[in-house]
Amino acid sequence: MVEDVACVPWGEVGQVATERTHEPCVDQGCTAFYSCNGCKKDQTESVSSDGVIYRNGEYASSIKKKHKDHSHTHLSDERVLTLVASHANWNPFLLCFLSCLCRKTRAISDRHLWREFCLSRAPKMVSDLLNGTKNKQIDGGWRALGKLFLYCAGCSGSNSSSHFSTQAVAGHFISETRFSRTSGRFFLIPRCRSDVLYVSDPCEHSNNPEDVGLFRGVFRSFDKSETKKLLTFRRVPRAEDEKCPFCRAGVWSMSRAQMIPKSASTRLAAYDEKVDYSICLNGHLNGKCALLHLSESDDYGEDV
Template structure:
């Protein structure tokens, strides 16, 4: 936290003989110092935001934003182009949820699963703008999109694993992707909503805006994936993760690369400590099932370590 931040959040003087909202737990500067001391523990912030309306308002206006910048400073600097008072579509609480929460999977028109898979709090994620470029058609390559590696879920011993991924656009309202969706008059989905902000979504499969490079990047086959983009620029989708053959391990067919440039990806590793079990996230409840979804049995109570690896190029 720099000197500018300290100057920005100055507590107001309390009137004599009465309590002020700036005193104690409602003092924004004190809250910032407390969460800085506990290293922006996600569970504590969720609990704080659920206590009352005033703390929820402070969390939505300030605390979620500071959490995002603390966990992924370089990615957030790119998404906000360095603007100190920048806003993100859907709000900072939605972006924080996208960073730490796998939304699960339900059947859609172009992607079928045997049974719905619930969302869960993730132990580890990695976001990359190189992956994001694979999700953009050539005409939309000027957009900036960060996409996570798939969260892998077992689907049975003899079946492909299910991968669930998520992402975020920079300045989606001014993006080429949105302009193409509007120009093609693609209709918003009737039954699917964004799991992070609740907004309506476009199916990129229906819009025919899924480049071949997506399947290669995710490790799936053509037609084995679907993803959606909401009006606020949040992306979420699912795919079947196909085991790679020896030929694909050796490089595969270079024609599917779609002129994608491979770049060395820098990673920053962020740690968060908090109790597992049920964890309130805004007005919803997030249950940590990430280990059980991988066949590792129930998650023990106590402390877990959560890492967010953010790929930066």
């Protein structure tokens, strides 16, 4: 039975585990790591008649002496990357670092490491999202889901896709997020209540004229959802000036589609029913709402 609420902590955030990764991860002879040679830029090679290889016009090696060096474990080895990332408790900063090394480590990170990160942070929620999917792949990729767990995307200033004004809020990482499947039902119109949607609690920010709450979420099997079918049936155009902050896919503005139920503002305790959110092609939800601004006297009570 899948739990309704999933809390997604970072674990050891801010520590890239540089001290711990100095310990041997495989054995005493495999502590030197190198990025894979296959991702280096192509180099021009030529072979002379005497079997000497020249690379970019300079002497490289002899064919007779050319052999593979098995004395080191390459960082492009998936088993090594898994051991290192697991030893660091799937630290997201480390996964980002590995993704930047080369194409092979990035492919391993996107396919495997970010999946293990998501499973380590919200195993029951991820298992529910995978229910009914093909080849156990998540819409938009595992890296995008990991970013959704960790990152409050902020919001830009008022634009044509929003029906209430707000100042810009910068995106930032957060230490813990609570996602709820029950909360997700409040963001679906009655016709689409059969869809499965996880939505986070709002991240509150001081703003003018009202404070702003930022929230995000993810659908299960969005391609098969009633929400996407209705958006397609109504021929709702996608926003031209907006992209999903988690996977960079095109998005639908739910305020333009007139598919924001009043229950969403009730759930968020939004001021004057000011709620707006968008949904991308991969089923990621990103939204904001206006919250009643409290003064210091409201926070602490009036002096008697």
